[in-house]
Amino acid sequence: MALQVFNTRTRRLEAFVPADPHVVRIYTCGLTVYSAMHIGHARTYCFWDVFRRYLEYRGQHVLSVINYTDIDDRIIAKAADGADAGAPGGWLEVAESVIATFRRDCRALRIKDYAAYTRATDFVDAQIDMVRQLLASGHAYVVDGEVFYDVQSFPRYGELSGNTLDGQQAGASGRVGEDLDRKRHPADFTLWKPSTPEQPTWNTGEAAWPQGRPGWHIECSAMATAMLGRHFDVHGGAVDNLFPHHENEVAQSEPLCGHPWVRYWMHPEHLDLRGVKMSKSLGNVIGIPDLLSRHRYDEIRWFFASTHYRTKLAFSDELIDACAEGFKRITRAVKLLAERLRAVSPQARAVPVRSRYASMRAPEQAIPREREAFEHGVFGAATRAFLDRFVAAMDADLGCPQATAAMFDYVGELFAQGLETIDDPPSLMAAYRCLTRHLHVLGVETVDAELYPELAADCLATADEGTQQLAELRAVIDRMLEARAEARRSKDFARADAIRDLLKRAGVAVEDAPGGARWELVR
RNA sequence: GGCCUGGUAGCCAAGUGGUAAGGCGGAGGUCUGCAAAACCUCUAUUCGCCGGUUCGAUCCCGGCCCAGGCCUCCA
Numbered sequence: 001m002a003l004q005v006f007n008t009r010t011r012r013l014e015a016f017v018p019a020d021p022h023v024v025r026i027y028t029c030g031l032t033v034y035s036a037m038h039i040g041h042a043r044t045y046c047f048w049d050v051f052r053r054y055l056e057y058r059g060q061h062v063l064s065v066i067n068y069t070d071i072d073d074r075i076i077a078k079a080a081d082g083a084d085a086g087a088p089g090g091w092l093e094v095a096e097s098v099i100a101t102f103r104r105d106c107r108a109l110r111i112k113d114y115a116a117y118t119r120a121t122d123f124v125d126a127q128i129d130m131v132r133q134l135l136a137s138g139h140a141y142v143v144d145g146e147v148f149y150d151v152q153s154f155p156r157y158g159e160l161s162g163n164t165l166d167g168q169q170a171g172a173s174g175r176v177g178e179d180l181d182r183k184r185h186p187a188d189f190t191l192w193k194p195s196t197p198e199q200p201t202w203n204t205g206e207a208a209w210p211q212g213r214p215g216w217h218i219e220c221s222a223m224a225t226a227m228l229g230r231h232f233d234v235h236g237g238a239v240d241n242l243f244p245h246h247e248n249e250v251a252q253s254e255p256l257c258g259h260p261w262v263r264y265w266m267h268p269e270h271l272d273l274r275g276v277k278m279s280k281s282l283g284n285v286i287g288i289p290d291l292l293s294r295h296r297y298d299e300i301r302w303f304f305a306s307t308h309y310r311t312k313l314a315f316s317d318e319l320i321d322a323c324a325e326g327f328k329r330i331t332r333a334v335k336l337l338a339e340r341l342r343a344v345s346p347q348a349r350a351v352p353v354r355s356r357y358a359s360m361r362a363p364e365q366a367i368p369r370e371r372e373a374f375e376h377g378v379f380g381a382a383t384r385a386f387l388d389r390f391v392a393a394m395d396a397d398l399g400c401p402q403a404t405a406a407m408f409d410y411v412g413e414l415f416a417q418g419l420e421t422i423d424d425p426p427s428l429m430a431a432y433r434c435l436t437r438h439l440h441v442l443g444v445e446t447v448d449a450e451l452y453p454e455l456a457a458d459c460l461a462t463a464d465e466g467t468q469q470l471a472e473l474r475a476v477i478d479r480m481l482e483a484r485a486e487a488r489r490s491k492d493f494a495r496a497d498a499i500r501d502l503l504k505r506a507g508v509a510v511e512d513a514p515g516g517a518r519w520e521l522v523r
Numbered sequence: 524g525g526c527c528u529g530g531u532a533g534c535c536a537a538g539u540g541g542u543a544a545g546g547c548g549g550a551g552g553u554c555u556g557c558a559a560a561a562c563c564u565c566u567a568u569u570c571g572c573c574g575g576u577u578c579g580a581u582c583c584c585g586g587c588c589c590a591g592g593c594c595u596c597c598a
């Protein structure tokens with residue numbers, strides 16, 4: 001069994017076979033950088049991150065490109081409204097600042113870095129060249145210095161999204177532009193438009209359309225092709241990109257690159273905000289810092305995994321909280337395993353079967369080789385069952401909900417089979433690595449570098465600076481807990497409770513367990 | 524008008540032509556100085572409604588009802 005994905009182009013599940021068996025080429029439509037990333041983007045980009053992580057888990061190399069649309073009327077408008085209204089290049093500053101927060105927000109959500117982040121304005125030459133070719137091949141026409149794509153010149157127009165030309169009702173959405181009188185068909189779209197003196201502009205060297213700026217759709221086509229070649233494996237964005245954006249991209253690209261331009265089109269669904277429309281005019285756009293002030297990144301990641309990517313995700317703080325409640329069981333198991341492993345000597349916790357990280361390995365071998373290490377020890381049978389379910393779930397069009405269900409059952413088995421009592425380091429280590437390795441696939445990077453250095457090396461390290469302080473904090477708390485244990489031994493429960501209350505007020509929850517007190521940071 | 528989803532327990536949410544994963548919540552229990560937490564067990568004779576195909580349908584087909592998305596702003 002191999003990975004299957006739902007291809008929007010064919011509306012079917014298909015075996016995922018990259019053109020080049022060694023590298024998967026993925027292009028993701030990124031932000032139009034006129035305002036910061038919000039929770040909707042978070043779902044989309046977290047999905048693409050999990051997709052990439054799973055491919056890597058499967059032993060594939062992934063070449064992923066994401067773009068910034070940094071030239072757009074909304075950016076220009078924002079710059080015109082801002083404090084430095086009218087300043088030359090103000091639109092670039094708007095773009096720069098949004099890009100910076102985007103990168104920061106992605107890292108906070110542990111979205112792995114892309115191989116390249118392309119900017120539309122860095123590829124204007126390629127865009128001009130594409131427009132030129134489309135004109136030459138009769139797929140575009142010029143009206144008053146503006147270049148339009150002629151949809152009627154492309155018979156397959158509408159195949160990707162299902163919005164065929166004869167089925168479309170122009171203006172049904174109430175958003176038809178004002179160019180109707182100049183277009184040959186209402187669905188024709190802008191490839192290049194002239195700029196007024198105060199708008200950013202590029203010279204083309206063409207007499208009929210001498211200057212101006214690119215249309216939205218041509219940007220992505222030019223960037224994707226420039227970075228990934230005339231044909232590549234996966235192109236995506238969220239569902240809203242399907243039409244018109246991706247449809248138009250196909251129409252522009254296939255006359256020049258051939259069909260199919262892209263092997264697999266994938267479109268994750270939106271958030272379902274339960275009737276509430278998130279929009280800037282309503283002032284209810286939830287940004288990433290806001291989201292992260294209410295939920296930890298790993299809770300958000302686990303929450304995203306709770307619903308299939310092609311299903312609308314019911315979103316609310318309460319739902320995330322409910323999901324996080326269940327997630328505690330997983331993290332608790334990881335923590336218990338780590339604690340018990342740390343308690344034994346380094347030598348004793350050595351894992352007999354080498355567990356090497358999968359990349360650089362042929363896809364067919366990657367999982368079996370890793371499995372050997374995971375399946376070792378007393379939890380072997382449970383681990384085997386878990387691995388089978390996890391891989392089967394993810395192979396079936398990234399079935400994260402089933403993958404998480406498998407993990408819940410696995411953790412249940414670990415507890416049932418003596419997670420808290422069995423004293424065999426290799427067994428504990430195998431289970432620890434198995435859990436953290438698979439959480440990592442789902443975007444949860446909870447791993448102790450000492451216990452699983454190979455995996456830790458692949459995590460977005462954001463805690464480096466805090467490590468030393470954290471160790472000191474840990475020592476202080478441990479001393480307080482030692483004092484409390486002393487009080488309990490001498491039956492001075494008032495003092496013991498006082499220490500517990502003090503820690504609680506400081507945000508440290510203490511719980512008594514058979515082996516001694518445990519603590520964790522709480523909000 | 525065209526295209527497309529989805530309606531599964533109080534809530535979220537998988538899924539299969541052979542009789543319903545998982546999580547939250549709820550109910551018991553174990554442990555505990557007390558707490559809290561944790562762990563264990565239980566929690567849909569039923570999958571919007573009506574027909575049909577079938578030995579058998581939640582899953583296939585037809586009709587109906589309801590909710591939602593897209594048809595050039597949108598992740």
